[in-house]
Amino acid sequence: MLMASAASGCPTSPRSSTSGAKAEFFVCLARAFQPMRTPEAEDAFAHVLADDLLELAAEAGYDIGDAAVRFAACAADPEVRLLTDYSALFLVPPVPVPLNAGLYLDGGLLGQGTQAMLERYREVGLAPDERFRDLPDHVSMQLEYVAVMFARAANGDPACAVRANEFLARFVLRWIPAFSRALQAAAERIPAAHAYGALAAILDAAARHETQPDSD
Numbered sequence: 001m002l003m004a005s006a007a008s009g010c011p012t013s014p015r016s017s018t019s020g021a022k023a024e025f026f027v028c029l030a031r032a033f034q035p036m037r038t039p040e041a042e043d044a045f046a047h048v049l050a051d052d053l054l055e056l057a058a059e060a061g062y063d064i065g066d067a068a069v070r071f072a073a074c075a076a077d078p079e080v081r082l083l084t085d086y087s088a089l090f091l092v093p094p095v096p097v098p099l100n101a102g103l104y105l106d107g108g109l110l111g112q113g114t115q116a117m118l119e120r121y122r123e124v125g126l127a128p129d130e131r132f133r134d135l136p137d138h139v140s141m142q143l144e145y146v147a148v149m150f151a152r153a154a155n156g157d158p159a160c161a162v163r164a165n166e167f168l169a170r171f172v173l174r175w176i177p178a179f180s181r182a183l184q185a186a187a188e189r190i191p192a193a194h195a196y197g198a199l200a201a202i203l204d205a206a207a208r209h210e211t212q213p214d215s216d
Helices: 018-032 039-047 049-060 065-075 082-090 112-123 139-154 158-186 192-210
Strands: 002-004 126-128
Touching: 018 049, 018 139, 018 192, 039 049, 039 065, 039 082, 049 065, 049 192, 065 192, 082 192, 112 126, 112 139, 112 158, 126 139, 139 158, 158 192
Parallel strands: none
Antiparallel strands: 002 126
């Protein structure tokens, strides 16, 4: 979703480092908010993702236990039809739960919040991939940016961890409450909203950890 310029690069993070685990954690979350297009992807979402997130969270120092347990139970609910529920939640107008965070931050598309996100991408040599047909404020694109910053930190650029934490504080923690409320309202009629609400709680816990004064 984000492409690096040849000059800036987009290194792969060493998993052995804390920053590397953080990078993989946010990559997992970024993918989780994208459509599950195959039966294999749906199965991984329902039966593998919670364990992956718990393992990475332990390495990163995030306390996501309760939210991860809740996610695992909700994602495996037999009433969940992930492909159709995802469309009903995030794609089919009138969209009950927008994945474009500018709608929560600014009340509309391509507002100041979205422009500020795009500027953060550009500052580090990143740009939205033209093949990803959405706006720069898409939840997955934001989380991919955070993952790339932690990956670069793991490869020896500690300033990128500061950038990741600033982005989480400046943007992500500001839209999560409204996003979570929208998921809670939609859960009355769309079963998968419970699972995505638990993912939002997982993201909130990680972001709050990163933005504490005594964070690593």
